[in-house]
Amino acid sequence: MEIERINENTVKFYLSYGDIEDRGFSKEDVWYNRDKSEELFWDMMDELGDDTEFEVEGPLWIQVNAMNEGIEVIVTRAHLPKNAESSQFPFGIEDPEELFDPIFDAINETEEDSEEEVQxxxxxxxxxxxxxxxxxxxxxxxxxxxxxxxxxxxxxxxxxxxxxxxxxxxxxxxxxxxxxxxxxxxxxxxxxxxxxxxxxxxxxxxxxxxxxxxxx
Known part of the structure; x- marks a missing residue:
């Protein structure tokens, strides 16, 4: 797996399908098994380590790109405006694990898009x-x-x-x-x-x- 720190609030992961298999998952797990997808994501986040100073706090914006040889995941840590409530954001600060439904739905959609031009x-x-x-x-x-x-x-x-x-x-x-x-x-x-x-x-x-x- 490749990890690139874009800036203080954004990090990018690239996993080949070989990387995914080395972690004990299959391509089908990522596409169709939400629990496995969740486990894989936190496995990725755990590898950030202390050196990156990237903490999972507040709302996170996720962009997932499916490629021929693997997947690219861009995670951006957003900042709450003053006096804003977490309910205004799609991912509340109280429960970061709410991330998974939208993240891996996005992977599924991107995979389908790669198979044919979606209009x-x-x-x-x-x-x-x-x-x-x-x-x-x-x-x-x-x-x-x-x-x-x-x-x-x-x-x-x-x-x-x-x-x-x-x-x-x-x-x-x-x-x-x-x-x-x-x-x-x-x-x-x-x-x-x-x-x-x-x-x-x-x-x-x-x-x-x-x-x-x-x-x-």
Whole structure:
């Protein structure tokens, strides 16, 4: 395994599939066995050692890239703004082991992406209150751009999933739409798969149109 310290808050791991097997895991364990994936991740973190001065505290942002010969994992330690609550972040400071669902969902998604060019992309946004969605929906409901929306409730927050098909919309326009939404909500690092499994579906389609119709 290769470890590279990018800066004081970021570290990068590279594991070949041989490295993974040497640790007693298989490629299938990483892709499909959440407990094994969790064990592998903490095994990696344990190898950082005291010299790196990289402590697992506060929210961590994770980027996972699947490659032909192995996986690359970039871990960034974020800093809580003053007066911020840990619940505003996808990974709370109280329980860093909550990392694993989103981390290894991301690995699975990346593996699938490597097999074929994926043109459908999900963006997940989190809102503290339903009322934050009402003025946003008034703006978005009139747009004729091709995208899908679903709304979920999970742990006292509302999650809006925005799905683009990039065969139908160009990247610049998609970024414009994302910017409009981030004026009201926060782009979440939570996996849509986790939200679909553990959250409650509030609106399964056309969320903006429904909110605008019934609440504006």
């Amino acid at each position: 459908v992309n999900d963006k997940l946004f989190v809102f503290r209150d339903f009322d934050e969605l009402i003025p946003l929906a008034s703006q978005m409901a009139s747009l004729e751009d091709p995208f899908e929306t679903q709304l979920y409730a999970f742990e006292g927050r509302y999650y809006l999933n925005l799905r683009f098909d990039y065969t139908l919309i160009d990247t610049k326009r998609a970024k414009d739409i994302i910017s409009m939404i981030t004026e009201y909500g926060i782009l979440s690092k939570m996996s849509i798969h986790r939200i679909e499994e553990y959250g409650t579906a509030v609106m399964e389609s056309d969320a903006f149109a429904q909110i605008d119709k019934y609440f504006s």
